[in-house]
Amino acid sequence: MPRAASGRGLDLSRVLAELAQRGITRILVEGGPSLQNSFLEAGLVDEVVVFEGARAVQGAELIPFVRGGLERIAGSPDWQLYEGRRLDSEPMSVYRNRKTGAHLAATQAAPTAPTQAPTS
Numbered sequence: 001m002p003r004a005a006s007g008r009g010l011d012l013s014r015v016l017a018e019l020a021q022r023g024i025t026r027i028l029v030e031g032g033p034s035l036q037n038s039f040l041e042a043g044l045v046d047e048v049v050v051f052e053g054a055r056a057v058q059g060a061e062l063i064p065f066v067r068g069g070l071e072r073i074a075g076s077p078d079w080q081l082y083e084g085r086r087l088d089s090e091p092m093s094v095y096r097n098r099k100t101g102a103h104l105a106a107t108q109a110a111p112t113a114p115t116q117a118p119t120s
Contacts, residue, residue, distance in 0.1 A: 002014035002015060013042060043100065046097050047082075047096050047101055049095075050073070050094075050095070051092050074093070082101075
């Protein structure tokens with residue numbers, strides 16, 4: 001695997017280019033704050049899906065993106081809320097990168113509206 005110029009870690013852009021040559025064009029990055037931050041800092045993130053639990057978890061070590069919490073995405077002009085819904089009782093938000101995420105709309109169906117319980 002291609003190493004970063006610093007010698008620490010992988011060259012993420014080259015890794016993704018190699019995966020694309022093999023026909024893999026979408027990946028799920030599910031890791032800790034350092035890994036997520038590395039992809040964000042390199043400009044390699046098109047979409048962020050955020051699941052929020054019912055209870056807040058305390059602790060500075062739980063900041064999702066090293067250099068900030070969810071406001072790094074939700075409060076940024078570079079990101080647009082694309083879809084919001086609930087899965088069971090948990091909120092899920094999908095944010096798209098305004099610069100790099102435009103191509104996603106052509107490859108995916110439009111989000112479905114949240115369903116409402118039938119009324120009698």
